[in-house]
Amino acid sequence: MFRWAKGYAYTGKRLFEKTVTIQYPQQKPKIPEGWRGRHYFYPDRCTACDACARVCPTEVITVVSHRDPETKKKILDDYTIEFERCILCGYCEEACPVDAIKMGDVYELASYAREQEFMTQEKMLPPGYSTDVVVHGQGEAYRGGDYRTKPEKKVNH
Amino acid sequence: MALRTEELTFSLGPQHPSTHGVFRAMVTIDGERVVHVDPVIGYLHRGTEKIAEWKTYPQIIPYTDRMDYLSAMLNNYCHVGAVEKLLGLEIPEHAEYIRIIVMELNRIASHLVWWGTFLLDLGAMSPFLYAFKDRQVILDLLEEISGARLTYSYMRIGGVKRDATQEWLRRVDDFMDEMVKNIQGYNNLVTGNEIFQSRVKNVGVYDEAFAKRWGLSGACLRCTGNSYDVRKSDPYSLYPKFDFEIPTRTSGDVWARYIIRIEEMLQSIRIVKQAIRNLPDGPFMGKAPRNIRPPKGEVYFHIESPRGDMGCYIVSDGSDHPYRWHWRAPEFANLAAFPAITEGVNIADMIAILGAIDIVLGGVDR
Ligand code: SF4
Ligand code: SF4
Numbered sequence: 001m002f003r004w005a006k007g008y009a010y011t012g013k014r015l016f017e018k019t020v021t022i023q024y025p026q027q028k029p030k031i032p033e034g035w036r037g038r039h040y041f042y043p044d045r046c047t048a049c050d051a052c053a054r055v056c057p058t059e060v061i062t063v064v065s066h067r068d069p070e071t072k073k074k075i076l077d078d079y080t081i082e083f084e085r086c087i088l089c090g091y092c093e094e095a096c097p098v099d100a101i102k103m104g105d106v107y108e109l110a111s112y113a114r115e116q117e118f119m120t121q122e123k124m125l126p127p128g129y130s131t132d133v134v135v136h137g138q139g140e141a142y143r144g145g146d147y148r149t150k151p152e153k154k155v156n157h
Numbered sequence: 158m159a160l161r162t163e164e165l166t167f168s169l170g171p172q173h174p175s176t177h178g179v180f181r182a183m184v185t186i187d188g189e190r191v192v193h194v195d196p197v198i199g200y201l202h203r204g205t206e207k208i209a210e211w212k213t214y215p216q217i218i219p220y221t222d223r224m225d226y227l228s229a230m231l232n233n234y235c236h237v238g239a240v241e242k243l244l245g246l247e248i249p250e251h252a253e254y255i256r257i258i259v260m261e262l263n264r265i266a267s268h269l270v271w272w273g274t275f276l277l278d279l280g281a282m283s284p285f286l287y288a289f290k291d292r293q294v295i296l297d298l299l300e301e302i303s304g305a306r307l308t309y310s311y312m313r314i315g316g317v318k319r320d321a322t323q324e325w326l327r328r329v330d331d332f333m334d335e336m337v338k339n340i341q342g343y344n345n346l347v348t349g350n351e352i353f354q355s356r357v358k359n360v361g362v363y364d365e366a367f368a369k370r371w372g373l374s375g376a377c378l379r380c381t382g383n384s385y386d387v388r389k390s391d392p393y394s395l396y397p398k399f400d401f402e403i404p405t406r407t408s409g410d411v412w413a414r415y416i417i418r419i420e421e422m423l424q425s426i427r428i429v430k431q432a433i434r435n436l437p438d439g440p441f442m443g444k445a446p447r448n449i450r451p452p453k454g455e456v457y458f459h460i461e462s463p464r465g466d467m468g469c470y471i472v473s474d475g476s477d478h479p480y481r482w483h484w485r486a487p488e489f490a491n492l493a494a495f496p497a498i499t500e501g502v503n504i505a506d507m508i509a510i511l512g513a514i515d516i517v518l519g520g521v522d523r
Pocket of ligand 2: 045
């Protein structure tokens with residue numbers, strides 16, 4: 001008969017609980033360590049080993065590099081991420097042997113145009129880095145997916 | 158003799174609040190009675206199975222997150238478990254325990270969404286808010302350990318991505334105590350309510366033979382008295398070490414499915430608490446090869462997802478990506494029975510039945 005009173009009582013009990021939501025634009029969420037937000041890229045650390053591009057599931061990382069004719073070492077020329085298609089999986093961060101690409105804490109990812117979603121080195125610079133470390137050169141581009149078995153090989157079974 | 162009127166066909170969805178996602182049902186009604194329902198699916202089809210053929214085994218993990226987005230941890234595990242079975246990998250106990258903790262947490266979160274939205278369909282607004290409040294706490298916990306709120310990608314072939322800290326485990330433990338109290342509150346608020354009970358009792362009744370014929374699983378099967386749960390019937394991971402029960406009911410109606418899911422949450426809490434108590438020390442990542450190239454062959458691995466029997470079938474050709482990768486989505490099979498259950502019921506009951514199936518369209522369409 002007085003079932004409804006039980007419902008009201010429950011609502012009343014929980015009415016003054018601590019909230020779990022926050023007043024977003026005024027209050028910023030606390031980002032836990034290891035959270036996967038937009039990348040930070042450290043051009044000075046990168047050895048152009050292509051590991052991140054190889055492991056990326058959506059094949060959005062392009063590493064441009066050339067080989068130094070004397071030392072035979074690879075030198076980074078450019079590094080871009082087509083961020084529109086990035087799924088923030090964090091594989092690139094895990095693959096990188098020198099921590100040159102890190103998942104950051106940027107979560108406000110909306111933009112007005114698709115072009116703005118294209119991440120150049122400048123846009124991915126970590127806080128406190130000056131643009132001096134950014135490199136722009138002509139080299140051979142490498143992008144994930146290139147290493148995969150060719151389709152002809154795969155079909156015949 | 159019921160009065161017959163002219164039949165009317167209308168479309169429920171694709172974006173109707175009670176269709177949970179993008180699901181369309183062509184409903185033919187005669188007055189208040191449903192004559193025929195024609196489900197139209199595929200709005201969320203992304204071709205994951207085909208994409209997977211072009212990805213290496215670890216690269217498939219983020220794609221599984223996006224299928225049944227309410228239980229991404231379990232999807233991760235299903236794929237990872239299949240690859241591990243194919244490789245014959247040994248997983249450290251510590252990693253397996255952490256996996257069980259996060260999977261059961263995810264199961265509770267998924268059931269909470271179901272609980273909230275199901276009652277929302279029935280016209281109750283406030284349970285939804287309570288459910289999402291509790292779910293938010295779980296999602297925050299999972300976010301902290303995995304790095305993302307829904308698309309966890311937390312499992313790795315051979316272990317998990319990161320270790321759980323003591324502090325995190327303590328907070329999970331505390332929240333589980335709170336959750337038990339909250340579920341009692343839910344029962345107070347909704348389960349005992351006469352109006353609610355009269356809306357769900359004896360609605361959408363079917364028997365065990367029907368459920369088996371349609372290949373139903375999860376709560377949709379257990380409401381008919383069958384106690385099939387992959388965790389017990391075909392144990393995987395370390396579930397045999399845990400002490401928990403499979404709730405079943407025999408009435409086969411929406412009410413039974415409701416009660417089973419509520420009880421399942423309590424059982425999941427039990428499992429999480431046991432896992433935290435008995436968590437052994439050890440590495441969180443086993444010895445997995447760097448390039449994962451399973452031997453030629455095929456494997457089927459299935460687990461109990463919040464919605465039923467979820468399976469992953471992999472055909473390997475010995476290369477680093479699968480030759481064929483197939484997913485058995487329980488919600489797809491459960492949804493297939495929807496027209497058969499709803500024949501001749503009221504429109505309002507149809508919504509209750511659809512809600513009780515607990516569909517997640519990301520999983521249905523893949
Ligand atoms: S986060 Fe994932 S999808 Fe995004 S660039 Fe890194 S590897 Fe690619
Ligand atoms: S894995 Fe690291 S070092 Fe190698 S190319 Fe990518 S960012 Fe540079």
